[in-house]
Amino acid sequence: MKQEAEYRLGWLLLVLVVFAGIGLRWPWPADEPRFALIAQEMVNTGQWLIPHRVGELYPDKPPIFMWAIAVLLWLKVPLKVAFLLPSALAGLGTAWLTVDLARRLHGPKVATWCLWLLAFTVQFSLQARTAQIDMLLVFWVTLGGYGIARHLLLGPAWGWYCLGFAAAGFGVITKGVGIIALFMLLPLLWHRTLRQNMGHRGWLGPLCLLAAIASWGLPMLWYAAHSHNPEAMAYRDNILFNQTANRYVHSLGHRQPFWYYLLEVAPLFWLPLSLLAPFLVKPWWRDRAKPALLLPLVMVLAILLFFSLSPGKRGVYITPALPWLALAIAPYLEDLARRTWPGRLMVGVAWALPVLLLIAAFVPKVKAQLPAGGLVFPLATAGAMLLALVLTRKQPPWRRWGLALAAFWAGFGLLGGPVLDGLRTPRDMMADVASRIGPQGLLALLDYKEQLALFADRPVVQFGFHSPMDAQRAAARDWVRQGPNYAVMGPKRNLQSCFALTEAQFIGRKHSADWYLVDAGQLVDGCEAGVTPAPLYQGPNYGLAGH
Secondary structure (H helix, E strand, C coil): CCCCHHHHHHHHHHHHHHHHCCCCCCCCCCCCHHHHHHHHHHHHHHHCCCCEEECECCCCCCCCHHHHHHHHHHCCHHHCCCCCCCHHHHHHHHHHHHHHHHHHCCCHHHHHHHHHHHHCCCCCCCHCCCCCCHHHHHHHHHHHHHHHHHHHHHHHHHHHHHHHHHHHHHHHHCHHHHHHHHHHHHHHHHHHHHHHHHCCCCHHHHHHHHHHHHHHHHHHHHEEEEEEEEEHHHHHHHHHHHHHHHHHHHHHHCCCCCCCCHHHHHHHHCCCCHHHHHHHHHHHHHHCCCCHHHHHHHHHHHHHHHHHHHCEEEEHHHHHHHHHHHHHHHHHHHHHCCCHHHHHHHHHHHHHHHHHHHHHHCCHHHHCCCCCCHHHHHHHHHEEEHHHHHHHHCCCCCHHHHHHHHHHHHHHHHHHHHHHHHCCCCCCHHHHHHHHCCCCCEEEECCCCHHHHCCCCEEEEEECCCHHHHHHHHHHHHCCCCCCCCEEEEHHHHCCCCCCCCCHHHHHHHCCCEEEECCHHCCCCCCCCCCCCCCCCCCCCCCCCCC
16 A cells, blocks of 8 residues: 555544544543533533532633533534544544654654554544543643644744643643643753754743643632632632642542553553554664654653652553654654564454454343343444454554554444443433422432433532532431422432432432432431531533433
């Protein structure tokens, strides 16, 4: 296949990977319902500056990603499309930046290889198809590094340099850690030639960084200072301190050992890059002084070290390293193709994936959860992957891998999304709740999940996402006492001490909990006596019922 045709095919398959299935499923836990709900709440209430979640300030993240979804909703894009589109577009933008930099540094052939390596890396494809903040963060980090690299390696280019710092700033107000884009500057500490390329206008970069952060930070600070709202001031303090340095150093969630990313995440989620990188340790060491290799490798190593030092770890955190690793591997792909084992490993793993999918489809526990006709998804997807591998048996390993992965994501999006939607969302359960309490019923959620509020057919009340559970139960006690049409939905573990639960109140099992719907008729005497009830918050009607 000619290089130009391979380049166009790579982009065509990447578009397929990113967009296959958009519009065919609703938001899935853990993070997607939260951001979709907050974005819909922005549109419905007109409160855009600070995010709200079911009437309560959402203190954990700045609003950039939620704004992206909310703008699409405001433009009347259906939620099934709007909640996934920002990540999809960020994925395509990230790929374009990476491939363009590869072309400028190494030529069109290496740019094509870089495209194929990045587009079909498991974690990159996954995040581009997932409505989490991280893909948008990856775009900002990549744009930041791209701008600085354009100046240091291909400059002087002060406009790109300033844009790189501004992108890092927008990354900060997207998800705090956007500052990692500036890891691109670390080689200046020891590389004299790169340091000479900086010039006397380097101070413009930090100024652009601060200006980008201030574009949202200053209005938020002004609002917090003048609103006389304790929650707004708590939001300010949480965003400025707890969600940055304090969360990085003293994270209480997702605690993992130092080597977690290197040994548990990268080997699987960085395929096929994780298969190729070990073969390049010696060539990389030989060429370590070349700036076009040094900068991408420093980005990869610095990002890995930065997130490994924090006790709180999630696999998705290290996704920003992927564009730079693909950029570091692509110039050596031709040499790797002449060696036996790199290609064999890629193709071997590519064959193993559909085989594992077929085996999983017939595991009794998996098969029992699939709806009628649900086996079509794994069988057709595995079949398409196997067919792609058979038809490309004379093609280079990276092309065979890419076609197999494209077949997987197309099958997952077009078939898997609709099949799994009923399992991953509480749509049917919330419809049952609506029928039980009737059109005049008033619903409160105890220990609620965002997806429950999102799929409710009416505005719901909640008692504070972080309120102590005894205070939430006391609030639920007072709520149901107000009348016969007041009901509370909550998990068994948190209801059973205050309500007499029977099979009649059971709604269903979702998200690792048994959910019950109760009213004053099931209230037990002495429920949380003497406990101050938690505050009440009410969200809008999110408007998904009947869709």
